Amino acid sequence: MxxxxxxxxxxxxxxxxxxxxxxxxxxxxxxxxxxxxxxxxxxxxxxxxxxxxxxxxxxxxxxxxxxxxxxxxxxxxxxxxxxxxxxxxxxxxxxxxxxxxxxxxxxxxxxxxxxxxxxSQLRDAAERDLLTGLRNRRGFLDAAAHLRAGTRATLALVDIDFFKRINDIFGHDEGDMVLQEFSHRLGETMRRSDLVARWGGEEFAILIPGMGPREARALIERLRTALHDRPIGPNPEEPVTFSCGLSFLRGPEQIAVAMQRADKALYTAKRGGRDRIELDAELELPA
Incomplete structure (x- = not known):
């Protein structure tokens, strides 16, 4: 030296x-x-x-x-x-x-x-939900930001019905098992191109590229039917159901607005009796 x-x-x-x-x-x-x-x-x-x-x-x-x-x-x-x-x-x-x-x-x-x-491992860990293995909110928003401008897509907000009751009666371990099994069912139903994330608590966000709300509704309906045919949850007398709100968007710049509208549609589904799927009433739907 x-x-x-x-x-x-x-x-x-x-x-x-x-x-x-x-x-x-x-x-x-x-x-x-x-x-x-x-x-x-x-x-x-x-x-x-x-x-x-x-x-x-x-x-x-x-x-x-x-x-x-x-x-x-x-x-x-x-x-x-x-x-x-x-x-x-x-x-x-x-x-x-x-x-x-x-x-x-x-x-x-x-x-x-x-x-x-x-x-890469740290970035993936930061964007993954540890319990379900799905993307978390941050991972969802980061991935959704790469949606090509002008690409039509449907945003779905899904909320497990009466989840708090499961935690209160059967304990948080059973609640975690419900979240894991529900996430697994989501993975079975949605396409590989769809973006699925645990938005928070018992709420999930799904971005479905290339589909309008009516097509996406039929896809989500398959999940609802599957849960009726093969129920999950600790109580066979009260199988797990979910409510869902759908909104339409074109491009990543509309994510925030679509989230608000999907959340309103989700609230309508819950107020309407739960175990149902509602479309965004404020947006003119494409044919």
Whole structure:
């Protein structure tokens, strides 16, 4: 480190230029020694000087090119570290050799991959509901923000009926089991392209791209029918049901308004006796 620190005055922000400068001086030492000897002897041998000068210049150019190529692993490693520092995903990781520069490149590449994996795991954990495995509110909103502008979609707010009664009578463990089983049924019913999340408590949000409210209602109705055919819950006499409100939107910028309207439709469903699906009454529905 002493020599490295001592030569920092040479191009302090450009390590490769520092190496080039040192190599340039080293390559020219034979030429300098020859010129010095000729001056000391008081004679000049052009037939020796010209080939020596040309060979020195050729060697200098070759050294500059070769050193630039040899420093490429360090340049790549530095670029990967900057990308990780900026929070960017590193996907193009070149393989290094068995020498010092190659080992540095491999080590930085492995560290970048491990960092990417850890960041992805932490981001996924931050956007997942631990109990149900569905997205949480944050994960839902982040994913919904990627909905293409102008894409028609239906937003559904689903609320399990009388869930508080289950917790009060049978305990929170039974309530958690109901939430887990209900989430499983949601996963069975909805399409892979649909975005399903636990919005909070016993309430779930579903974004259904490419469907109007009437089509989405038929899809949600399948879930309601399935719960009647294969009931869940701790009390066979009072199987779990749900209420649902549906609203229509085009693009992610309408999520907030669609949420409010779906919530009003959900309130209408609950006020109407629960175990039912209501459409947003304020929005003109597409054909």
């Amino acid at each position: 002493r020599f490295y620190l001592a030569t920092r005055f040479l191009f302090p922000r450009h390590f490769h230029l520092r190496i080039f400068t040192i190599c340039f001086v080293a390559v020219h030492l034979p030429l300098i020694a020859f010129v010095t000897s000729q001056v000391a002897l008081g004679e000049w041998q052009w037939q020796v000087f010209v080939p020596l000068l040309l060979a020195t210049l050729a060697g200098t150019l070759a050294a500059i090119y070769a050193l630039g190529a040899l420093l490429e692993p360090i340049r790549r490693a530095s670029a990967m570290l900057r990308a990780v520092q900026d929070g960017q995903a590193v996907t193009d990781i070149p393989a290094g050799g068995r020498d010092l520069a190659g080992e540095l490149l491999d080590s930085v590449g492995l560290a970048a991959l491990a960092t990417n994996t850890r960041i």
